[in-house]
Amino acid sequence: GQNIDQPTEMTATEGAIVQINCTYQTSGFNGLFWYQQHAGEAPTFLSYNVLDGLEEKGRFSSFLSRSKGYSYLLLKELQMKDSASYLCAVMDSNYQLIWGAGTKLIIKP
């Protein structure tokens, strides 16, 4: 079967750095997406990786290793507004997104 694994919850301090990991086992791979979802709101797109390596976008970076079935989202200079759930999703061989359950990130002052 297809599976996306992420930690359920993480806690970090304002101003610090946090890394949210995602491992996947899917039938085929056509890219990996990260989304942010604040409580009670819609998911919003953060990043897309299809090739191995690091993609940087401001305070957020996303890394992919296709051989290891592994990705991480790195958030720097954490702000209180970064408190949210972070969803990892993999596009499989049928070009359908398989979603992880999400990682709830709690930022403490």
Place this chain on the structure above:
Amino acid sequence: NAGVTQTPKFRVLKTGQSMTLLCAQDMNHEYMYWYRQDPGMGLRLIHYSVGEGTTAKGEVPDGYNVSRLKKQNFLLGLESAAPSQTSVYFCASSAGYSNQPQHFGDGTRLSIL
């Protein structure tokens, strides 16, 4: 620019009732999707559409029907609501199917009693 708009935002139904969830997008996207989101689980695809007049089943299609009569609208119907269909429903759209991100509506919170 509204993006993806879902109506209603909240609804309470009794078991056996039917209803239609409406989704409209103003980005001229070809692809539209209906997901449900349940606690502790990832988003699950119910049905999707790759263009006007087309629909296809996703991972959890039973008990739902959809229609895409106009490019900008994607309707999700519950034929005979069951308590197991209590969930948050999200509609999304995308310009393409591979590297294009999906844009989500604000969700419909549906409770079936």
